[in-house]
Amino acid sequence: MTQLVHPAQSLLSEFDGFYVEFSEADSRADIVLDRPPFNVVSMKQRDQLRIVLEALDDDARVRVIVLRGAGEHFSSGGDIKGFLEASPERVSKLAWNVAAPARCSKPVIAANRGYCFGVGFELSLACDFRIATDTTLYALPEQKLGQIPGSGGSARLQKMVGIGRTKDIVMRSRRIPGAQAYDWGIATEFVGDAELESATDAMVRELLAFSPLAQRTAKKLLNDTEDAPLSIAIELEGHCYSRLRSSHDFREGVEAFHQKRKPLFKGE
Structure with a gap:
């Protein structure tokens, strides 16, 4: 080759x-x-x-x-x-x-x-x-x-x-x-x-200190919806939010909040 x-x-x-x-x-x-x-x-x-x-x-x-x-x-x-x-x-x-x-x-x-x-x-x-x-x-x-x-x-x-x-x-x-x-x-x-x-x-x-996954998601969402109509931006935000709910980092963030400790995010 x-x-x-x-x-x-x-x-x-x-x-x-x-x-x-x-x-x-x-x-x-x-x-x-x-x-x-x-x-x-x-x-x-x-x-x-x-x-x-x-x-x-x-x-x-x-x-x-x-x-x-x-x-x-x-x-x-x-x-x-x-x-x-x-x-x-x-x-x-x-x-x-x-x-x-x-x-x-x-x-x-x-x-x-x-x-x-x-x-x-x-x-x-x-x-x-x-x-x-x-x-x-x-x-x-x-x-x-x-x-x-x-x-x-x-x-x-x-x-x-x-x-x-x-x-x-x-x-x-x-x-x-x-x-x-x-x-x-x-x-x-x-x-x-x-x-x-x-x-x-x-x-x-x-x-x-934040979740790498949530940071990446937020940046892409904001970039992608900069010129989008409000209804489309809200719809995409909802889809991104839904995907993050199943992530390790979201679960870790919630558990750390209730346990009053710093979260250990993995970006997953």
Whole structure:
């Protein structure tokens, strides 16, 4: 039989502009953007980030994933020159790569400090939770280049804050400070810059205390019903609830509640 070859074999031989930290004891994996000083994201890096997220999603040792940047900035955006060199077909796949955090069945946290522009903002919007600090600036500055966001940024943002505020951000290339992003519901939490790591750690611990099965179910249900009519969303919620009733984790949760102890969830 002919040996099968997959693009991931070469793409994962050496990470371009990021690295991965894994703590089996904490059931946590960190994807750290690391191309100083602004952690610009290359075209190859987008492909690699998608594949790494898919691999971590398939790794039973990982319960929570954190996406963060090394240094003072999360990311100032993508490699602008790369857009001119890429083929139309390659560019058309950008949104699929950036949507990897949303497709991941596990909780994904974006820890945002400093610049969070362009694809850096779009990656963060695709995560489940965003923690901003008093140094964070969010922006989709593509209008300054004669372009628009191309990896889901304006679409995701409109779902979060409405068309008026999205036009204000996209059409004016406005920079939104962390405090304002929190007020608008873009950021899940807002902390002092020195507290970002401890706030991220606390959120990871909080998420780890829940049933992995219930977490996966909740994320998929909420993603799948985002655009659904209310009646359909309620119907799907009922089916998911019914399936979880027969799980080990639900029985364990109920028994632990009555026995006044911490539950020991298995994700089954």
